[in-house]
Amino acid sequence: MANTISDETIEYVGILAKLELSDEEKENAKKDMESMLDYIDKLNELDTTGVEPMSHVFPVQNVFREDVVENGDGSSATLANAPESRDNAFVVPVTVEA
């Protein structure tokens, strides 16, 4: 394996993804990420000179909606997934930034 993921990197990615990983999970994640990077390196071996970069895998563009209201009151379906709700709103731990 050519790529190595450091302990710091796996720690940082964990923080960004809000994941708490056990030592064993960290080791497994490191291995997974290393093999993904190796795969990307393999792809990079391909000569893409003269090939236009693409931003989407399908050869489709301009899929639009007209600006017309079609959805009605969706609150009961939306709140059906709320672990806790009050006054038609989701209740979450207080999030005031200070």
Added chain:
Amino acid sequence: MSKQYETVIGLEVHVELATKTKIFCSCSTAFGGAPNTHTCPVCTGMPGSLPVLNKKVVEYAAAVGLATNCTITQNCKFDRKNYFYPDNPQNYQISQLYLPICRNGSVEIETEEGKKTIGIHEIHMEEDAGKLVHDEWEGVSLVDYNRSGVPLIEIVSEPDMRSAEEVIAYLEKLRMLIQYLGASDCKLQEGSMRADVNLSVREVGATEFGTRTEMKNLNSFKAIARAIEGERARQIDLIESGEKVVQETRRWDDTKEYSYAMRSKEDAQDYRYFPEPDLVPIVISDEWLDEIRAAQPEFRDEKKARYQKEYDLPEYDADIITGHKKLADLFEATTALCKKPKKVSNWLMGETMRLMKEQSVEPEDLKFSPGNLAKLIELADAGTINGNVAKEVFEKIFAEDIDPDQYVEEHGLKTVNDEGALRSTIEQVIRDNPQSVDDYHNGKEKAIGFLVGQTMKAMKGKANPAMVNQILKELL
């Protein structure tokens, strides 16, 4: 000698677009619905839901770009900006990083120091987040996703501004252009226009920028001006005392007139942008762009010239009326009804603006209809009501948009032109005020004013002032 400092300011302005539906789903964008009633699986980030772009968003964004002299990115796309916060149910915001729809624009502003061009780095399309209401007593936050997915454009300026005055002029210019386009109502208080201020200071003559901070939570022009002054002073204090300005986001508290650090930009501000896989690229053809260009409305300068030519308005009037889309709309609609442009302009620049100032009403919040103002102008012009009564009736129109014909009728406000009735009232006033009559005869011209006043009072303000004067002089 103390050092001289220069303030360097760039703005990030978010504007909610005036579409009927959200950017990626057909939920309503109406303001003020009960919490979570305007939501669906797309705007609440349910797994498996698929966003579909609202075409109108692209058209509004491109129209704003054209109005601000930008180059339109004819091949553009969306990207995901990843972060965790309860107002963001997807855990990412769909935005544009790599290929924003507009780039390299500029607007011209005018301040007391003259004209200046402010560069626009880019304009990109993105979705708004939900709204959090904090209940500190219970230690919880309530989340409403009605605003989640409302279309926004973010207009990023170059760091070209040097004072609060320039910042306000720039914001007013953007607001005017966008309101003329009908792309947004741009209400700062309701949050449909929001400005984040990036500010740094440096010694006059320096070529490098100082370390900047970003200030949020600015919801009025006054708050923006105060925040700029406050932050400039704070940064200069730090530098003078040998400390360093830290690059961070600060929240402005307008009541305490101080900004507080929110989060340091150095840690955990890694948004890991990547191309949005659920949305296909947008290609704006030359034909489509031409259509958007052709649909651009008449902007201020053209309107101003036309008002002078077509309606014979003085330049001063034309300048003030076209300064705000709402005033221009009211002017045109009222003039179309009563065909008296100068009278309409006088009412808008005089009483309307006086009441707006007195009651702190923004032009976009004016509620009265052109029809009722036109009727009032007709009533005053025909001499049916006198000038003072007209002003009194206008206050009612301004506040409640009442029908002046009906109001004047119901409240008996018509001018009394009946000479007999006037004459007998004046005779009574003369009998009741012998002292004033004597004063008048002894050369005190002012005494007649008192007698006019007494007559008006007796007639409940409805007398024809010219007739009162004439009869009084005759009887004296």
